[in-house]
Amino acid sequence: MxxxxxxxxxxxxxxxxxxxxxxxxxxxxxxxxxxxxPVVRYLLADRAALAVGSRVMIKTISGGVADLVSIGRGVTPPM
Structure with missing residues (x-):
């Protein structure tokens, strides 16, 4: 990228x-x-945007801890 x-x-x-x-x-x-x-725009959201069945891309830091979570809406990550 x-x-x-x-x-x-x-x-x-x-x-x-x-x-x-x-x-x-x-x-x-x-x-x-x-x-x-497809044109993708990132918007900040709160944790309520995560739901069972959401298509996500997760950037992690050491120890498997999420650092950034992208949720696809109409487009499946990675965007």
Whole structure:
């Protein structure tokens, strides 16, 4: 996985084109995003959002302790 910041968006045939750069500005690239690609947004939630049957992705720290829990809603993690 690579994290970046969208610095530009343009419409293209079959989808959008993004210009993405790194937070430290060491690299920049252009990326095509097809119209059918799922777009995911993270929102903070409380523990009540977890339920039996939820599809989750869990980042752990040593000892099997959860550090971050992502819950899929319409999209199955990993997103």
């Amino acid at each position: 690579t994290n970046g910041i969208v610095t530009g968006v343009s419409a293209g045939t079959g989808g959008r084109h993004l210009i993405v750069r790194s937070a430290d500005r060491s690299w920049r690239f252009h990326m095509a995003v097809p119209a059918q690609a």
